[in-house]
Amino acid sequence: MKVLIDEAKIQERIKEIAKQIEKEYEGKQIIFIGILKGSVPFLWELAKNIKNDIRFEFIEVSSYEGTESTGKIKINKDIAHDIEGKDVIIVEDIVDTGRTLTFLKQYLLEKEPNSLKIAALLDKPSRRVTEIEADYTGFQIEDKFIVGFGLDYNQQYRNLPYIGYIE
Numbered sequence: 322m323k324v325l326i327d328e329a330k331i332q333e334r335i336k337e338i339a340k341q342i343e344k345e346y347e348g349k350q351i352i353f354i355g356i357l358k359g360s361v362p363f364l365w366e367l368a369k370n371i372k373n374d375i376r377f378e379f380i381e382v383s384s385y386e387g388t389e390s391t392g393k394i395k396i397n398k399d400i401a402h403d404i405e406g407k408d409v410i411i412v413e414d415i416v417d418t419g420r421t422l423t424f425l426k427q428y429l430l431e432k433e434p435n436s437l438k439i440a441a442l443l444d445k446p447s448r449r450v451t452e453i454e455a456d457y458t459g460f461q462i463e464d465k466f467i468v469g470f471g472l473d474y475n476q477q478y479r480n481l482p483y484i485g486y487i488e
């Protein structure tokens with residue numbers, strides 16, 4: 322396993338994003354919607370560096386046929402509380418093709434939150450097939466399959482404290 326982004330660098334960048342969110346949401350309650358399972362480490366590092374009242378919701382989705390080409394998303398586990406009128410931030414590990422977030426943004430907007438933004442730890446812009454951008458991005462990376470800090474390869478490696486790749 323090779324290290325692409327080490328733990329210190331990840332934490333430093335997440336703290337910067339946390340400060341930015343604190344400033345923009347000054348004093349407001351924020352609903353974090355974490356996309357299971359990959360967002361969990363990022364969600365927690367981000368939340369613990371923000372002083373606002375943060376509430377947590379989780380949603381789990383998967384691709385229909387498991388194939389990349391169909392691109393159809395289905396919800397395995399939905400959020401548990403109403404978000405109407407709330408200030409919501411979707412928290413995701415990585416924006417790759419953008420299909421997951423395009424679907425979820427649309428889905429959650431129908432619930433009429435007061436605001437809806439996206440925070441993604443990583444971004445692979447070269448892989449995008451839908452037009453979507455995170456409002457807060459940790460790192461832009463090249464088209465490389467990475468693991469760690471929530472990201473998996475067949476469910477393995479999520480608990481690595483850094484972001485790495487297999488050579």
Ligand code: IMP
Pocket residue numbers: 359413414415416417418419420421422465466467468472473474
């Ligand atoms: P998208 O819908 O193509 O943007 O898919 C995003 C999802 O694909 C992420 O939530 C990850 O679960 C997964 N993914 C994309 N790239 C990687 C990677 O390099 N390593 C591990 N998982 C990835």
Ligand code: MG
Pocket residue numbers: 356357358359360414
């Ligand atoms: Mg994922």
